[in-house]
Amino acid sequence: MNGERQVLVEKEAAPVATPKLGWEEISAELAGFFASIKLAMFLFIVLAMTATIGTVIQQGERPDVYIKEYGEEAYRWFLRLGFTDVYHTWWFTSLLALLCINSLTCFYKRFPAIWRSMMQDKVNVALPFITSMKHNAEIRVAGTKERVAEGMVHMLAEKGYRVLVKNDPQEVTLYATKGIMGRVGAHMAHLSATVIVLGGLIGSYWGFQEFGVCLEGQTYHIPKGNFDLRIDKFWIDYHDNGAVKSYNSTLTVIDHDRPMTTKTITVNDPLVYKGIWFYQSSYGDAWDRVEVARINIKEKETDRVLKTVDLEWQKEVTVDHLGLKLALTDFVADFSFNSSEKKVYSKSVEHANPAVRLAIQERKTLRATPWIFYHYPDLFDIQGSRYRFELVGYQPMKFTGLQINKDPGVNIVWVGSTMIVVGITLSSFIYHRRLWAKVIPHDAGATVHLGGNSHKSQIDFQKEFRKLTERIKTINT
Numbered sequence: 001m002n003g004e005r006q007v008l009v010e011k012e013a014a015p016v017a018t019p020k021l022g023w024e025e026i027s028a029e030l031a032g033f034f035a036s037i038k039l040a041m042f043l044f045i046v047l048a049m050t051a052t053i054g055t056v057i058q059q060g061e062r063p064d065v066y067i068k069e070y071g072e073e074a075y076r077w078f079l080r081l082g083f084t085d086v087y088h089t090w091w092f093t094s095l096l097a098l099l100c101i102n103s104l105t106c107f108y109k110r111f112p113a114i115w116r117s118m119m120q121d122k123v124n125v126a127l128p129f130i131t132s133m134k135h136n137a138e139i140r141v142a143g144t145k146e147r148v149a150e151g152m153v154h155m156l157a158e159k160g161y162r163v164l165v166k167n168d169p170q171e172v173t174l175y176a177t178k179g180i181m182g183r184v185g186a187h188m189a190h191l192s193a194t195v196i197v198l199g200g201l202i203g204s205y206w207g208f209q210e211f212g213v214c215l216e217g218q219t220y221h222i223p224k225g226n227f228d229l230r231i232d233k234f235w236i237d238y239h240d241n242g243a244v245k246s247y248n249s250t251l252t253v254i255d256h257d258r259p260m261t262t263k264t265i266t267v268n269d270p271l272v273y274k275g276i277w278f279y280q281s282s283y284g285d286a287w288d289r290v291e292v293a294r295i296n297i298k299e300k301e302t303d304r305v306l307k308t309v310d311l312e313w314q315k316e317v318t319v320d321h322l323g324l325k326l327a328l329t330d331f332v333a334d335f336s337f338n339s340s341e342k343k344v345y346s347k348s349v350e351h352a353n354p355a356v357r358l359a360i361q362e363r364k365t366l367r368a369t370p371w372i373f374y375h376y377p378d379l380f381d382i383q384g385s386r387y388r389f390e391l392v393g394y395q396p397m398k399f400t401g402l403q404i405n406k407d408p409g410v411n412i413v414w415v416g417s418t419m420i421v422v423g424i425t426l427s428s429f430i431y432h433r434r435l436w437a438k439v440i441p442h443d444a445g446a447t448v449h450l451g452g453n454s455h456k457s458q459i460d461f462q463k464e465f466r467k468l469t470e471r472i473k474t475i476n477t
Contacts, residue, residue: 031105031108031109034101034102034105035102035105035106035109035110036102039098039102040099040102040103040106043095043098043099043102044099046095047095047096047099050086050092050095053083053086054083054086054087057078057083057084057086059084059085059086059087060084060085061084063075066078066084087204088204088205093201096197096200096201099193099194099197100193100194100197100198103190103191103193103194104191104194106190107187107190107191110187111187114183114187115184122164122175122434122436123164123165123166123173123174123175124166124173125173125175125436127438127440127449129436129451130436130437130438130449130450130451131449131451132451133436133451133452133453134453135451135452135453135461135462135465136449136450136451136452137448137449137450137451137465137469138447138448138449138450139447139448139450139469139472139473140444140445140446140447140448141445141446141447141448141472141473141475141476142444142445142446142476143445143446143475143476144441144445144446145171145172145439145440145441145446146167146172147475147476148172148439148445148446148448148475148476149165149167149172149174149439151472151475151476152174152437152439152448152472152475153165153174155468155471155472155475156174156176156435156468159178159464159468160178161176161177161178161433161435162176162177162178163175163176164176170440170441171438171439171440171441172438172439173436173437173438173439174435174436174437174438174439175434175435175436176434176435176436176437177432177433177434177435178432178433179430179431179432179433180432181426181430182426182427182429182430182431182432182455182456183432183455184423184426185422185423185424185425185426185427185428185430186423186427187423188419188420188422188423188426189419189420189423189424189427190423191419191423192416192417192419192420192423193416193420194416195412195413195415195416195419196412196413196416196417196420197416198409198412198416199409199410199411199412199413199414199415199416200409200413201409202408202409202412203407203408203409203410203413204409206408206409207405207406207407207408207409208224208404208405208406209403209404209405209406209407210403210404210405211281211401211402211403211404212401212402212404213286213399213400213401214229214231214249214399214400214401214402215231215234215286215289215397215399215400216231216232216233216234216397216398216400217231217232218230218231219231219254222276222404224276224406225273225274225276225406226255227253227254227255227256227260227273227274228253228254228255229251229252229253229254229278230251230252230253230254231249231250231251231400232250232251232252232262233249233250234247234248234249234250234283234398234399234400235247235248236248236283236398246266246267247266247267247280247283247400248264248265248266248280249264249265249280249400249402250262250263250264250265251263251264251265251271251278253271253273260273261273265278265279265280266280267279267280267281275406275408276404276405276406277403277404277405277406277407278402278403278404279402279403279404279405280400280401280402281401281402281403282400282401283398283399283400283401284349284398284399284401285333285351285396285397285398285399286333286396286397286398286399287332287333287334287346287348287349287350287351288331288332288333288346289313289331289396289397290313290328290331290356290394290395290396290397291312291313291395291396291397292310292311292312292313292394292395293310293311293328293331293356293391293393293394293395294308294309294310294311294391294392294393294394295308295309295310295311295326295356295358295372295389295390295391295392296308296389296390296392297309297319297322297324297387297388297389298387298388298389298390299386299387299388300385300386300387300388303388306322306387307319307322308392309326311326311327311328311358312328313328313397314327314328314329315327315328316359322387323362323363323364324360324361324362324387325360325361326358326359326360326361327358327359328356328357328358329357329358329359329369330344330356330357331354331355331356331357331394332344332345332346332354332355333346333348333349333350333351333352333353333354333396334346334347334348334349334350334351334352334353334354335347335353335354335355335371335373344357344371351396353373353374353375354373354374354375354391354394355371355372355373355374355391356371356372356391356394357369357370357371357372358370358372358389360382360385360389362385362386362387366382366384366385368382368385370382370389372389372390372391373391374391374394377390377391431454431455431456431457431460431461432454432455432456433452433453433454433461433464434452434453434454435450435451435452435468436450436451436452437449437450437451445476448472450465450468450469450472452465
């Protein structure tokens with residue numbers, strides 16, 4: 001007895017072997033996590049919140065804009081969290097990558113099985129399989145099983161079904177299917193999200209978007225395309241009532257000192273060269289030059305206007321009877337002076353305090369370069385001169401605003417967008433329907449056992465199934 005008890009104790013004390021956690025179990029857990037609908041919903045919610053932040057908080061502005069709007073402390077937090085450039089932060093990219101992994105994992109886990117299910121031969125089924133279906137019917141028809149089966153094949157083909165037939169001595173089995181692409185559509189739309197995100201990421205990291213203010217007659221270097229862009233002409237078309245009708249720019253691309261292409265662009269009709277798009281975006285008055293300025297020349301003693309001259313930009317004009325040579329050399333729309341650098345500049349693009357700088361030669365002896373202010377004509381006096389100069393008007397030079405874009409991922413985004421439209425269309429309007437039938441002969445003819453199902457639109461399928469049943473009854477009549 002003691003020996004038996006000892007054996008029992010030893011058996012009870014023996015450790016129970018636990019199954020080892022292998023790679024198959026780990027990979028299954030990971031696949032389950034990344035294919036989780038909860039993960040997808042979480043990512044969509046966080047991405048929506050992030051997009052809201054990127055919309056509410058202006059992106060890529062200067063520090064003073066954020067400090068003025070939100071305060072210095074908030075700006076520091078914006079920098080730490082990346083809120084000033086949300087769409088290029090590592091965590092936003094990681095969210096998009098997780099969304100891609102989620103979508104691809106769902107596709108990998110579910111689509112192959114569905115595809116195999118749709119494509120495999122389903123003719124070899126037993127009678128109980130058909131009779132157990134939700135939609136099933138038993139129909140007695142006059143005629144041999146071959147004649148009945150042939151009639152059913154023609155009938156189903158007219159309805160758009162693809163029919164497979166297996167003829168056995170005891171029975172004929174039919175399998176008919178249509179709308180198989182309706183099952184593919186949902187997965188295509190699901191996969192399109194990954195394609196769109198991939199295209200967006202490529203465009204975000206390898207593309208660029210800039211804005212250029214360009215003047216007629218000037219040539220600008222495009223460093224990211226390694227070519228030059230010349231602004232041949234800019235003009236504005238007006239309606240009869242004076243409203244702007246359109247604004248247009250004629251551009252010439254110069255590559256390696258050779259004109260390559262010339263095009264007049266308007267809004268929504270860009271110039272494209274080497275994958276870089278030039279859009280007509282805006283226009284306005286230049287803040288650093290004018291086409292012409294009108295100057296009154298007054299006599300200091302009497303304040304009488306002796307002569308009014310129109311000075312074109314950086315062109316010298318001689319007034320012989322007054323012994324003057326004048327040239328318009330500089331212009332600022334909103335005059336300001338940097339005392340540390342001793343430089344005049346325009347503190348804004350608004351024409352709030354316009355001023356022109358003249359180069360004046362009087363009787364070949366006096367030379368001066370005064371600033372003449374539109375709003376303050378008597379602000380400065382030219383010592384030793386007999387004349388006072390007054391700015392009475394000017395015509396600003398117009399600039400053309402060009403939006404310059406390069407998006408290497410745009411074609412991928414278009415492919416993804418097409419996929420989602422096609423996928424939703426297939427999923428919404430095409431339904432996968434399957435029918436099975438066994439034609440079993442008997443003394444008076446044959447009995448047709450019919451069954452079928454549809455993955456969507458059950459009411460429509462029920463109506464179609466009823467009509468098919470009625471037509472089978474009339475096959476040999």
